[in-house]
Amino acid sequence: MRTYTAKLSLGESSILIGKNVIEALQDIGNNYVALCSNKIDFGIVKNLLDDSKIIFLEESEELKDFRKVFELIRLINLKVKHELDCIIAIGGGTISDVAGFIASIYKRGIMLVNVPTTLLGMVDAALGGKNAINFDGIKNLLGTFYQPKLVLCDLRFLETLPTEEFKNGLAEVLKYCIIMDENFNSFMVSNREKVLACDEQVIEEMVYRSVSNKMAVVEKDERDDKELRIVLNFGHTIGHAIETGSMFKVKHGKAISFGMVCETYLASELGIAEEDLEKRVIDLLSSYGLPVSIKELNCDININLALEALKWDKKRRNSLFKIPLPTRIGTWRLSDVDYNSLKSCFMRCLE
Ligand SMILES: NC(=O)c1ccc[n+]([C@@H]2O[C@H](COP(=O)([O-])OP(=O)(O)OC[C@H]3O[C@@H](n4cnc5c(N)ncnc54)[C@H](O)[C@@H]3O)[C@@H](O)[C@H]2O)c1
Numbered sequence: 001m002r003t004y005t006a007k008l009s010l011g012e013s014s015i016l017i018g019k020n021v022i023e024a025l026q027d028i029g030n031n032y033v034a035l036c037s038n039k040i041d042f043g044i045v046k047n048l049l050d051d052s053k054i055i056f057l058e059e060s061e062e063l064k065d066f067r068k069v070f071e072l073i074r075l076i077n078l079k080v081k082h083e084l085d086c087i088i089a090i091g092g093g094t095i096s097d098v099a100g101f102i103a104s105i106y107k108r109g110i111m112l113v114n115v116p117t118t119l120l121g122m123v124d125a126a127l128g129g130k131n132a133i134n135f136d137g138i139k140n141l142l143g144t145f146y147q148p149k150l151v152l153c154d155l156r157f158l159e160t161l162p163t164e165e166f167k168n169g170l171a172e173v174l175k176y177c178i179i180m181d182e183n184f185n186s187f188m189v190s191n192r193e194k195v196l197a198c199d200e201q202v203i204e205e206m207v208y209r210s211v212s213n214k215m216a217v218v219e220k221d222e223r224d225d226k227e228l229r230i231v232l233n234f235g236h237t238i239g240h241a242i243e244t245g246s247m248f249k250v251k252h253g254k255a256i257s258f259g260m261v262c263e264t265y266l267a268s269e270l271g272i273a274e275e276d277l278e279k280r281v282i283d284l285l286s287s288y289g290l291p292v293s294i295k296e297l298n299c300d301i302n303i304n305l306a307l308e309a310l311k312w313d314k315k316r317r318n319s320l321f322k323i324p325l326p327t328r329i330g331t332w333r334l335s336d337v338d339y340n341s342l343k344s345c346f347m348r349c350l351e
């Protein structure tokens with residue numbers, strides 16, 4: 001088992017990684033409600049929670065719609081026959097986003113415990129305190145910063161995760177390897193077969209290194225206002241445009257993979273990338289079966305929708321986009337890129 005203790009503005013937050021770490025739920029007390037995915041192996045959770053305090057949920061983007069979220073708060077109130085001082089999220093990023101949002105506003109904030117059950121949740125969504133729900137069809141429009149007190153990454157959940165969902169999470173893992181951590185990059189290159197075969201020790205190390213990379217940035221820039229946390233956005237400006245342009249048929253991880261390739265090309269075009277960077281990025285992503293070209297996305301992209309999404313990118317200031325770009329493996333630079341340069345690079349990547 002590995003533990004990362006994050007030092008945050010409102011105190012410490014512990015992240016436990018390994019098999020059976022979910023047993024820490026026994027120390028939570030009785031005043032909780034658990035929002036739980038109906039796709040997980042429930043045997044892992046059974047006996048740790050009181051059945052009457054669990055609300056099972058079907059994960060879909062609709063669950064993040066603000067109306068559904070407020071219906072859920074009503075359901076929580078109907079369930080609660082006691083004082084409520086903790087919400088436990090057991091599921092992927094959809095559930096941790098919804099639970100984090102509710103925990104942050106319920107009685108002005110109650111304890112949040114995240115139990116991520118997808119790889120993407122373990123290495124990204126359940127960490128760092130950002131949460132968001134959708135409003136009037138606009139993804140992630142409403143959200144808060146609210147740190148979980150405890151995150152339990154029980155690796156047994158990954159055993160039932162579909163391969164495509166596992167790959168989704170791998171895209172975020174490889175993001176850390178490309179832009180932040182050369183040593184982790186070497187680890188992922190040399191342990192590829194073990195990762196893909198879900199070797200227990202290698203997966204534990206991979207999740208731990210991902211958590212460490214993300215939380216080291218979050219600790220320094222908890223509210224994303226110091227131009228440090230922005231590094232986590234690598235691949236996401238173009239990735240989000242792809243997700244929108246495909247009407248969300250392309251899954252987040254695949255979109256981010258393609259986005260990282262395009263944004264690496266952009267770094268080369270701006271003359272800030274080392275010569276072999278493009279090849280190393282493409283080779284790494286391909287070796288894990290992630291898409292590196294528009295053809296490999298295997299989906300029609302509506303260019304107008306994609307460009308519209310680019311224009312609405314949250315890191316845009318007037319006509320300039322702030323984009324973290326890799327300069328070589330493990331290092332990056334925040335670049336101000338004008339819309340026309342970004343658009344022309346994006347259009348070339350779509351050819
Ligand atoms: N707040 C953040 O920092 C942050 C970061 C990244 C993503 N997100 C959000 O996270 C969401 C995506 O999260 P996700 O990729 O985890 O998807 P998800 O929560 O939709 O889960 C993906 C699928 O896997 C299933 N599933 C979950 N755990 C399983 C298990 N153990 N075994 C079998 N099936 C399982 C789910 O039912 C679902 O069908 C998006 O809404 C995104 O906006 C948030």
